[in-house]
Amino acid sequence: MWESLKEFASWFFVTGDPLIYGAMVSIALTMVAIVFVLTKYKKWGWLWREWLTTVDHKRIGIMYLIASLLMLFRGGVDALLMRVQLAFPNLEFLHSDHYNAIFTTHGTIMILFMAMPMMFGLFNMVVPLQLGARDVAYPFLNAVSFWLFMFGAMLFNLSFVIGGSPDAGWLSYPPLSQNDFSPGPGQNFWIWGIQISGIGSLATGINFIVTILKMRAPGMKLMKMPMFSWSVFSSCVMIILAFPILTVTIALLYLDRFAGAHFFTMDGGGNPMMYLNLIWMWGHPEVYIVVVPAFGIFSEVVATFAKKKLFGYTSMVAAVMGIAILSFFTWAHHFFTMGTSANVIAFFAITTMLIAIPTGVKIFNWLFTMYRGKISFKQPMMWTIAFIPCFVVGGATGVMLSVAPADYQYHNSYFLIAHFHQVLIGGVVFGYLAGIYYWWPKLFGFKLDEKLGAWGFWLWNIGFYVCFMPQYALGFMGMTRRYYTYGWDLGWEPLNLVSTVGAFLMGAGFVFQVWQITYSIKHGERDTTGDPWNGRTLEWSIPSPAPFYNFAVVPQVKELDDFWRVKEEKANGTYKEEPVHLEPIHMPKNSGLPFIMSVCWFIAGFGFVWEWTWMAVIGMVGVALVMWARSFQYDTDYYVPVDEVRRTEASLGRVY
């Protein structure tokens, strides 16, 4: 009995690596500590009532933000481990299998479990407030989305200690990701972690499209909608068109692995190249899905901190919507070297170059907005200004890569690695950080400390260039991606060492930001006005932190940047005070079902990963039961009485 148990454990858990044993111990200790604190301070009920069952978009946004910062930490540690391994030639810090697992999880986590949730967090925190709405269109579905993401991400991260991490690259190309070359549950963790959180992403896309089309405040025509909401709309259009492709593609991959199908196998009529073709049909729009909201954030930040109307609003709208469509016509540039026909390559090279046009339009719009503006260099603006040169260089190297004959030289080299890190860090990460700094006071009621933030900012920025500029050169010197080590004779060691130093500078920047958040919770400048940045859009017209129903009175919108108009009219005395009339506010009720349903998905996913059909069936039956229960639930909403609204507003310093 004991022997068979030991055998099961050594097969079930990942064994043999001191780094992983250390991680297991720290995970166990953290979990014990969390349980202890929650029990000691009797917070279990609070956790369930206020957070796990919430359908409030602001709280869901905060949970997305926390989860994405944790994932940023894990993905960042992966990156630092890789950089340590590559700092010197022939280093034996990580062995090759472990290195493969780490670059796989780094890529998957950073895109799907860091960038996506941070983006959804910003959607949730900002869009309803910006539109003058009291929640998203489908608050229950919103909670379902969040918990599906959360449990998908947990399932993926579990692979680290149970069963073994996936190690076939962040997109798991077959034939490497097939059973022959990747036996065991690792690849299944990759498939099901993404599959479960992908359902949540798709639902979020639908949710926000409906919110934007149906829930805008009266008078807010589409062309009077703030730029960030436009960028969210563009991103959601891409989500609902692209994510089904991902779902189908990796479902087919799972059928190959689980049921012995032959979609992407080398034999039996399968074609692994078809997988590349399909996955990049999702993969290319995916990078625009994450970067377009960052463009929206920059537009808001630039207009606010230059104290000017956004230059070229109409062209900006055209540019973000144009990118949404164009993004579906460029996917083959990820595999120019696959050996398809010259016409195909020419077509996709040209469409790729076309992308530079709407992006260039946006860059000039931001520059012209700043031109002759009274710029105040607060943290969101600092990140925006840092973004522009970084993204221009990243975009230019992208155009270099789009030149197909030259791409045969760059393909899969460190030149490519440097390019996509430059657009993803310089565009997405800088953008989301700008957004977090910008909207933080609205969510939490205090600003993040400027001084610690400046340390974080400069460490990130200097670290970025020190880390990635050498990698462009390394690419030209012939270093290809996913090498786990290299010899002394290649002459790569100085640049690799510099790059590693840069990575640690960025890591230090992240530590400063964590310090900044913890410090500011106590000492940060409190926001008592609700409008700490002299903002232009509706979210700044309500108190900070926003009350749970957002707007006591639904605003009447007359112009783009309507809150700015109100402030200007008040300043020059032309503002006509309209009599306010409080009404009961219609709100959704909290529900535990999204959490329970996602737990069932997690159980099903775990069963699918280990190919334990009985467990998968139990989980899926649970999912079906929750859906059944929900469809007979009629008591899903309530009205907040006028008295309570008046009391809440008075406690926030607003008298009606």
Next chain:
Amino acid sequence: MANHTNHNSHAESHGSLKSYVIGFILSIVLTIIPLVLVMNPLFSKAGTIIAIMIMAVLQFVIQLFFFMHIREGEKPRWNVQTLVLGLVIVLTIVAGSIWIMAFNV
């Protein structure tokens, strides 16, 4: 918080049990036919592929009518716009894949 202040009266129809069951059965039948055709080849390879594609298009139409309620809604203009965009993307996926995966053949 969708616009359903009144639960009992739906302004527009969301289909009946009958239409859902019909759509479901038709979808299943249209899925089983290709499976049978592949397991017991009646036609040549090219014929089978064409048959599968016809079934796929038919199922697409059935989903649009029975589950997506393409005929309903206050503003059919939106439906048409999104349908056109969706068709463009579907066409790109299918035709693009065929073009890319032909490898000069």
